[in-house]
Amino acid sequence: MEQFLLVTLNGLTLAAVYFLVASGLTLIFGLMRVITLAHGTSYLLGGYIGYVIVRETGNWALGALGAALAVGLLGLVIHQLLIRKFQDDDMRVALITLGVALIGTDLMLATFGGTATQVAFPAALQIGVNVPGVGQYPLIRLMILGISIVVGILLSLFINRTRFGSIVRAGVDDSQMTAATGVNVRIVFGAIFFLGSALAGFAGVVGGTLFPLLPGQDGTYLLFSLVVVIVGGMGSIPGAAIGAVLVGLVSQYTLVIAPTYALVVTFALMVVVLAIRPQGIMGRAV
Amino acid sequence: MKQFEPASSQTEDSVFEVTNLNVSYGRVHVLQDVSFTMGREPLGMLGRNGMGKSTLVKAITGFIPAQSGSITFGGKEILGRSPHHVNRSGIAYVPQGRRIFPSLTVHEHLTMVGAKKSDRWNVASIYDLFPRLAERRKNGGGNLSGGEQQMLAIGRALLSNPRLIVMDEPSEGLAPAVVDNLAEVFRALVGEGQAVLLIEQNLHFATELCDRILIMVNGRIAADLPAHAIAGDAEVQSKYLGVV
Numbered sequence: 342m343e344q345f346l347l348v349t350l351n352g353l354t355l356a357a358v359y360f361l362v363a364s365g366l367t368l369i370f371g372l373m374r375v376i377t378l379a380h381g382t383s384y385l386l387g388g389y390i391g392y393v394i395v396r397e398t399g400n401w402a403l404g405a406l407g408a409a410l411a412v413g414l415l416g417l418v419i420h421q422l423l424i425r426k427f428q429d430d431d432m433r434v435a436l437i438t439l440g441v442a443l444i445g446t447d448l449m450l451a452t453f454g455g456t457a458t459q460v461a462f463p464a465a466l467q468i469g470v471n472v473p474g475v476g477q478y479p480l481i482r483l484m485i486l487g488i489s490i491v492v493g494i495l496l497s498l499f500i501n502r503t504r505f506g507s508i509v510r511a512g513v514d515d516s517q518m519t520a521a522t523g524v525n526v527r528i529v530f531g532a533i534f535f536l537g538s539a540l541a542g543f544a545g546v547v548g549g550t551l552f553p554l555l556p557g558q559d560g561t562y563l564l565f566s567l568v569v570v571i572v573g574g575m576g577s578i579p580g581a582a583i584g585a586v587l588v589g590l591v592s593q594y595t596l597v598i599a600p601t602y603a604l605v606v607t608f609a610l611m612v613v614v615l616a617i618r619p620q621g622i623m624g625r626a627v
Numbered sequence: 628m629k630q631f632e633p634a635s636s637q638t639e640d641s642v643f644e645v646t647n648l649n650v651s652y653g654r655v656h657v658l659q660d661v662s663f664t665m666g667r668e669p670l671g672m673l674g675r676n677g678m679g680k681s682t683l684v685k686a687i688t689g690f691i692p693a694q695s696g697s698i699t700f701g702g703k704e705i706l707g708r709s710p711h712h713v714n715r716s717g718i719a720y721v722p723q724g725r726r727i728f729p730s731l732t733v734h735e736h737l738t739m740v741g742a743k744k745s746d747r748w749n750v751a752s753i754y755d756l757f758p759r760l761a762e763r764r765k766n767g768g769g770n771l772s773g774g775e776q777q778m779l780a781i782g783r784a785l786l787s788n789p790r791l792i793v794m795d796e797p798s799e800g801l802a803p804a805v806v807d808n809l810a811e812v813f814r815a816l817v818g819e820g821q822a823v824l825l826i827e828q829n830l831h832f833a834t835e836l837c838d839r840i841l842i843m844v845n846g847r848i849a850a851d852l853p854a855h856a857i858a859g860d861a862e863v864q865s866k867y868l869g870v871v
Contacts, residue, residue: 504738504739504741507731507735507736507738507739508739510728510730510731510735511728511730511731511735511736511739513730514728514729514730514731515726515728517690517710518722518726518728519728520689520709520710520711520714521688521689521690521710521711521713521714521719521720521722522714522719522739522740522783522784522786522787523711523714523715523740523741523787524711524739525711526711625729625730
């Protein structure tokens with residue numbers, strides 16, 4: 342029982358990181374229908390930027406915000422320069438972002454090397470707290486779970502309760518008609534790309550605090566966030582949360598029960614969801 | 628090329644002018660030298676399916692490019708500008724099939740346009756015009772009847788506070804009672820000086836609401852007639868519109 346709860350908590354905190362990465366992807370992929378294969382690269386780059394800022398300043402929050410801002414701006418530039426013109430051409434966009442991802446991966450390998458690094462966090466937070474039924478559990482993991490929940494709520498409110506959110510949803514439904522009501526859709530989509538990339542960068546710092554940052558993780562996180570978005574339903578923030586929790590829990594449970602098959606079972610989850618509900622759990626049928 | 632302002636005092640803000648407009652899809656020459664001018668009086672455009680009416684609308688709203696010609700509004704060229712520029716130059720669009728956003732509630736459709744409280748049309752005055760929309764403000768765009776969708780599409784267009792509204796087949800697919808209701812709203816708008824370009828297949832609807840009617844046949848303006856000349860003339864109707 343104790344182990345079950347511990348694994349559940351591990352699964353939930355892993356889900357918190359998956360959710361942060363996937364929420365950015367669900368905005369870009371789900372709302373804008375842009376298939377960006379550079380999303381994992383944004384994650385890893387965010388982690389490295391956060392690592393450097395925290396190393397230099399000792400301020401974790403500054404590292405997280407700085408990484409979000411830097412990766413968001415980079416995403417905006419890439420969208421405006423490389424993606425915008427081909428936005429309706431899925432294959433080209435996929436190839437362009439794959440190219441960006443490959444270049445990014447190599448540049449990061451050259452800059453930060455191939456050994457694992459981890460984002461430091463204040464010693465005061467490097468303690469365990471007593472969780473009933475589990476015992477001592479790292480405070481930082483619980484804090485990250487909390488941060489993720491807050492980000493999720495803020496994002497949901499932003500998309501569902503603000504005028505900008507209405508414009509974004511309208512733009513996704515019918516971008517031509519949205520433009521005909523006087524909205525410059527280009528700017529709206531640029532803003533979404535900024536936000537989606539910034540979330541990936543932020544997730545990189547959060548993830549890089551819990552787990553080591555390594556070359557190759559860009560691919561891993563791209564893959565997992567795609568699974569989360571597909572399971573949860575494209576374009577839905579609550580869907581990304583549900584998908585992240587499912588993927589996080591399933592992968593952690595199988596790691597305990599049948600470690601060899603952890604990855605396979607995660608994908609089996611996706612296959613099952615797609616078989617029953619092709620649009621994802623919270624997705625709208627097209 | 629430099630555009631010269633016409634010296635004539637005839638040119639006021641609201642003159643909408645299409646000159647020698649040509650639009651092709653691939654090898655199909657859909658619009659052929661379309662030219663007409665309108666002011667504040669409502670102008671109806673009739674034509675059967677596939678005659679180029681919707682293509683003309685799409686060229687006006689900036690959805691599709693044209694091969695040659697010009698479209699000016701208040702003396703400013705709008706051809707080749709993007710849809711949001713066309714909207715900001717004072718032309719709002721009520722599209723064929725309504726094109727309501729399924730992800731937005733009625734209220735969100737109205738607030739997203741961003742009309743100011745001091746404007747002639749703001750969210751409150753749209754609700755006054757269409758009390759039915761106020762009742763359904765929390766409803767999703769996908770759960771509205773055809774008539775309600777049409778009200779919403781018109782409300783959405785009015786909130787841009789346009790100087791010209793282009794309506795593409797607003798009566799299509801609506802019950803007769805709803806069409807009558809629509810006609811009333813149309814008259815009220817025209818009564819306060821709102822310019823409207825009405826594209827229609829419904830002969831009676833168009834001739835009742837507009838004094839002047841253009842007839843489009845095979846991508847050309849085939850006739851420019853007063854409405855009574857069409858409404859009472861079976862020969863004209865069968866010649867241009869195939870009405871028996």
